Amino acid sequence: MSQTQWEVVIGLEVHAQLNTASKIFSAASTAFGAEPNRQASAVDLALPGVLPVLNRGAVERAIRFGLAIGGRVAEKSIFARKNYFYPDLPKGYQISQFERPVVEGGTLTLRVGEGEKAYEKRVRLTRAHLEEDAGKSLHEDFHGMSGIDLNRAGTPLLEIVSEPDMRSAAEAVAYAKALHGLVRWIDICDGNMQEGSFRCDANVSVRPKGEEAFGTRREIKNLNSFRFLQQAIDYEVQWQINEIEEGRTIQQATVLFDPDSGETRMMRSKEDAHDYRYFPDPDLLPLVINPDWIEVVKEDLFHQVGPLPREWHAKFESEYGLSRADAIALTPFPRIPHVFVAAAREAVQEGETVRATAKIAANWITNEYLRRWNESAEKHPTVEIPEGVSGELVGYLIRKVRQNEITARTAKDLLDEFWRNAEAIGFTAHGGTEGDIDRLIDQRGLKQVNDSGAIEAIVDEVLAANQKSVDEFRTGKEKAFNALVGQVMKASKGKANPTQVNELLRRKLGA
Numbered sequence: 001m002s003q004t005q006w007e008v009v010i011g012l013e014v015h016a017q018l019n020t021a022s023k024i025f026s027a028a029s030t031a032f033g034a035e036p037n038r039q040a041s042a043v044d045l046a047l048p049g050v051l052p053v054l055n056r057g058a059v060e061r062a063i064r065f066g067l068a069i070g071g072r073v074a075e076k077s078i079f080a081r082k083n084y085f086y087p088d089l090p091k092g093y094q095i096s097q098f099e100r101p102v103v104e105g106g107t108l109t110l111r112v113g114e115g116e117k118a119y120e121k122r123v124r125l126t127r128a129h130l131e132e133d134a135g136k137s138l139h140e141d142f143h144g145m146s147g148i149d150l151n152r153a154g155t156p157l158l159e160i161v162s163e164p165d166m167r168s169a170a171e172a173v174a175y176a177k178a179l180h181g182l183v184r185w186i187d188i189c190d191g192n193m194q195e196g197s198f199r200c201d202a203n204v205s206v207r208p209k210g211e212e213a214f215g216t217r218r219e220i221k222n223l224n225s226f227r228f229l230q231q232a233i234d235y236e237v238q239w240q241i242n243e244i245e246e247g248r249t250i251q252q253a254t255v256l257f258d259p260d261s262g263e264t265r266m267m268r269s270k271e272d273a274h275d276y277r278y279f280p281d282p283d284l285l286p287l288v289i290n291p292d293w294i295e296v297v298k299e300d301l302f303h304q305v306g307p308l309p310r311e312w313h314a315k316f317e318s319e320y321g322l323s324r325a326d327a328i329a330l331t332p333f334p335r336i337p338h339v340f341v342a343a344a345r346e347a348v349q350e351g352e353t354v355r356a357t358a359k360i361a362a363n364w365i366t367n368e369y370l371r372r373w374n375e376s377a378e379k380h381p382t383v384e385i386p387e388g389v390s391g392e393l394v395g396y397l398i399r400k401v402r403q404n405e406i407t408a409r410t411a412k413d414l415l416d417e418f419w420r421n422a423e424a425i426g427f428t429a430h431g432g433t434e435g436d437i438d439r440l441i442d443q444r445g446l447k448q449v450n451d452s453g454a455i456e457a458i459v460d461e462v463l464a465a466n467q468k469s470v471d472e473f474r475t476g477k478e479k480a481f482n483a484l485v486g487q488v489m490k491a492s493k494g495k496a497n498p499t500q501v502n503e504l505l506r507r508k509l510g511a
Contacts, residue, residue, distance in 0.1 A: 007209045008237050009217075010172045010202060011164035014179055015157045016189040017133070017197040018061045024132050024156035025052030025095065032195050036138070036149035044154040046091040051283050054079075058156040059287065061188035062102045062130055063297045065158060068186050068308050069125055071106030073294055079130075079284040083277045088135035088148050096159075098278040101129035102287065108162075109310070110178040111328040112171050118325050123175050124163040130287075131157050152196075158188070164203065164214065169233035173226050176200055181332050186305060193224045200229055204236045206244070215240070216250040220257055220264055232257035236264050305334050312337045320344065320358035329366045339391035340365045346395025349402065357398065364394055368412060372419050389415070389422050396437060409494045410446050446495065452504070455488075455496050459504045462487045473509060481505065 023030055026043035043050045066073040078100040081093040106125040111118055135150040160179065166172045180198055183189040191198045200223045205215035220236060223229045235257075240250055255264040301308075307315070309331040316327035316337075330340050344354050344361035369389070397411040406414075414437060441447055463470055466487060472480035488501045 005209055006206045006237075006241055007211075008167055008169075008233075009164045009205045009207065009214055010166040010168075010233065011217075012162045012166070012172060012175060012179075013201040013203070013219075014160045014162075014176065015133075015199045015201075016160060016179075016183045016191075018058050018156040018158055018188055019190055019197075020055055020057040020061070020156055022055060022057075023154035024055045024058050024130065026154050028154060030155050032192075034151055036147065036151060038151065040135075040150035040153060044090070044150055052095065052281075054284065054287065055156060058130060058158075059102070059289070060297050061156075062128065062158055063289065063294055064186045064188055064301050065128055065160070065183070066103035066106065067294070067298055067301060068182055069103075069106030069108060069128075070310070071103045071125060071128070073289055074100060074102055074104060074287075075289060075291075076100065077102045077129075077287045077289075079281045079287065080278045081281050082131075084275075086134065087146070088137050088150070088153070090135070090150060090153060094132060094134060095281055095284070096131035097129035101127040102289070103128040108175065108178055108182070109313070109324075109328060110171075110174045111325050112174040118329075120324050120328065121166075121171055121174065123165045123171075126161040126163055128158050128160045131159055133157050158183075164205075169230045169237070172202060172233055173230050176226060176229055178328075182309065185309065185331075185334055186301060196224065199224050202229060202233055202236075204233055204240070205250070206237060206240045215244075216252050218250065218252065218264075219254050221254055221267065223257060228257055228259055231259070231262055232264055235262060239264065307337075316340075316358075319355075320362075321355045322358055322362055326359070326362045326366070329370075330362060332370065336365065336370070339369065339394070342391025343369075343395035343398065346392045347398035347402065349399065357395075357402075360398060360402075361395065364398055365391075368415060369394060372415070376419070389418050393418060393437070400437070400441075404497060406441060406446055407489075407494055407496075407498060409489070410441075413494075414440060414446075452500060455492070455500050456504055458488055458491050458496060459501065459508060462491060463505075463508060470509065481509070 017030075018024075020030060022028060023041075023044065026041040028041040028044055029039045031039070043052060063073050065071075077097055079095055080098040082096045082098070083093045085092055104127050106128075108123050108125060110121050110123065112121050113119060133152045133155040135148055135153040138147040138149055162175065166175055180191050180193075183198070184191045189197055193199070202220045202223060203217045204220065205217040207213065207215040218236060218240070220232045223232055236255070243250055251269065253269055254267045256267050257264050309328075312331050313324065313327040316322045316330060317324060322330075330337055340361060343365060344357050347357040347361055348354055349356075372389075394415065397406075397415060400406045401408050401411050417440075418436075462484060466484060469480040469483050469487075473484070484505055485498075485501055488505070489496060489498070492501075
């Protein structure tokens with residue numbers, strides 16, 4: 001069979017570290033970067049006689065998540081002991097939730113792909129449960145021995161488990177990114193993957209297309225970047241297909257991904273739930289969450305972060321006439337919907353409604369604004385939200401383009417300039433104003449050339465100097481026409497009206 005005859009089945013388990021100041025069952029700090037074992041209390045070390053005390057803040061963050069995904073927040077959930085031995089687990093068990101988690105169900109809607117090929121994907125969530133993290137084994141600078149750092153032991157985690165709804169590495173990455181954006185949006189996790197605050201385990205299997213029964217899955221553990229998630233799944237899928245086609249059987253296993261080789265390798269045979277001998281933790285009472293508490297958290301969530309992504313999606317579709325794919329693209333984090341709304345309103349001309357500018361504003365925000373923001377975030381990872389370039393500025397540039405005062409290319413160059421200025425001061429100042437834009441246009445002679453006579457003269461010069469492209473176009477090569485358009489725009493220093501350029505060229509070429 002070729003790979004196209006196989007169907008990939010993927011489910012993700014994501015561990016999001018909750019951004020509480022203290023651990024889930026002790027008062028020890030969760031701050032990152034302390035010297036080994038400086039933030040491990042008697043509770044974290046499992047010293048005799050200590051008892052865990054549940055962190056209320058961790059529970060409230062779990063409730064926030066349940067509300068954000070439209071899941072059911074359990075009125076009563078139970079903490080259990082997950083028994084296994086590992087050197088970085090002082091108690092010999094991990095406190096987690098098993099049969100009765102704090103959140104059940106819910107969905108996450110995401111956008112997969114870019115441009116015209118983008119599509120909407122709805123992933124069901126099975127559950128989200130609270131648990132404590134383990135410590136960390138250290139294998140460097142110990143003269144051939146390993147050390148144990150228990151600073152992370154007891155750090156609060158929300159493990160978020162999806163249904164096996166994803167059918168490609170691209171969908172898995174889109175889901176992980178959407179979830180990463182959501183936990184940051186509702187301010188329950190900082191999402192720092194390098195520090196281990198957001199880690200993914202991918203359960204991957206393959207089956208012949210048309211079959212309903214799942215294949216045997218292998219779990220890829222501790223993927224701490226979206227790139228590694230993509231690479232690990234792609235490799236694992238091809239490995240499983242090759243194994244099956246060569247007559248071998250896939251064994252359920254836990255595997256690790258090696259970024260250097262780009263391969264997965266077996267860590268251990270995969271355990272099932274009964275291997276962990278779960279039972280209710282006798283030191284912790286059931287967690288009871290009454291409806292009044294949920295309402296208080298819901299109110300706090302709205303006041304702190306405003307509408308949730310799914311609420312923005314509904315608004316953008318009903319009031320602005322956008323597609324669901326565009327609506328999803330405009331909600332990567334809380335500030336962007338506001339930037340879009342400001343841009344769409346500022347771009348409106350007299351007699352228009354905001355629906356007239358919504359699509360063009362959405363394209364500018366997703367293709368120009370967010371692209372620049374992603375590039376800036378790579379250089380300035382500590383800057384959480386861009387504030388230096390306002391939505392009004394983007395909308396004003398759009399209006400100038402729509403009024404044929406400047407070209408789209410000029411508008412993008414001006415946006416680049418304002419963005420660089422904002423970057424230099426860490427996105428803390430208001431971006432350019434209408435006056436700044438108008439002044440730069442006048443000072444630099446950036447106004448669009450709409451004089452048909454002047455444009456025609458440039459077109460004639462370009463046609464005379466590019467006979468090869470003219471001949472190629474006349475033999476049916478459309479790319480040659482685009483090359484001629486580029487030459488005209490270059491000769492006009494990007495200021496010629498693009499519509500007039502296209503019309504004049506086609507008329508003179510007899511197209």
